[in-house]
Amino acid sequence: MTLYMMQMIYTNEAWTALVKDPEDRALMARSLAEDLGGTNVGFWLSLGEHDLVTIFDLPDQASAAALSMAISAGGAVSDVKTTVLMSPQEAVRAMNKAQSLEYRPPRAMWAAREDWSDSPPADG
Known part of the structure; x- marks a missing residue:
């Protein structure tokens, strides 16, 4: 299982409906996650760029x-942003894998960096 953070903005129509007839939308989030074989870890209204933040496993x-797609198609939210979340342990595993990689930036970047004393690699 993987954790995903979803951030959304309620439409004006959705806010109007929720103010007129308040309901706990976390129940819908939980139901959707369970239908997909997952869980809704948390559900929060937020102040700032997005109105809603929820985490799904x-x-x-x-x-x-x-x-x-299903949430977007419902029309109550816009700007649905989904982000994969990594645990600290997963991040360390990724860092360990990165150590063994021999990535080199494009040759043009070498000329712009005074602190790189080596010449750029021929294979770029």
Whole structure:
């Protein structure tokens, strides 16, 4: 399972409906996650760029995409942003893998960096 953070903005129509008839939308989030074989870890209204932040634990990317598509298609939210979350342990594993890679930036970047004393690699 993988954690996904979803951030959304409620439309004016959605806010109007929620103010007129308040309801706990976390129940819908929980139901959708369970239908996909996952869980809704948390659900928060937020102040700032997005109105809603929720975290889902889902089995795969297709499930995360399906959830995003279904929510977007409902018309109550806009600007649905989905972000894959990594645990600190996963990040350390990624860092360890990165150590063994021999990435070199494009040759043109070498000329712009005074602190790189070596000449750019021929294979760029």
